[in-house]
Amino acid sequence: MADVKVGLYVRLEAKPGKEDEVADFLRGGLALVREEPDTVAWFAVRLSATTFAIFDVFPTDSARQTHLSGRLGSALMERAGELFSEPPSVERLDVLAHKLP
Template identity: 40%
Template sequence: MTLKLGVLALLKAKPGSENELAAFLEGGSKIVADEPATRTWYAFQIDDHTYGIFDTFEDEASRQEHLNGKIPAALSKVGDSLLADAPDIRLTTILATKNDSY
């Protein structure tokens, strides 16, 4: 498996909606479980108001499938109530990886 591409989404919670956004992100792992082409998926918190998602893919078709899939659709439904700003979505190219088995 060669992971070549990624998506980084940075999300800023509206004041008072931090816990709801965190819960939404925690539930996201169930949604992407049905996306075999999404090789890794991480939801994380940076500070009190800033959260993120990082996913990895083997090819552009897989990345586009994800970008047109259930997570972005679900985020668009709750975005107005949970997010202070539009998500900052960045397409990334993976230069190197280290993968240890857990």
């Protein structure tokens, strides 16, 4: 398993009535992320009825950038106006410690 050094935290606020579509979009994103060998871990979560988030980690900053410009990142930005009440909040982070298999 690759060591992870950097990550992303993306907060998403669904438009009213789009909550199920956002959940389905995120579930479908797993297939795209599985094609990315340098995305070590990827989680899509629901924080409340309308708030969702993605958390993922990478071994290098270049792997993180490749993910951001990949298929899921592109699809997320293409559908942002349709699905979200505000632009996705994308935070770059450094991983200080982790436990992965």
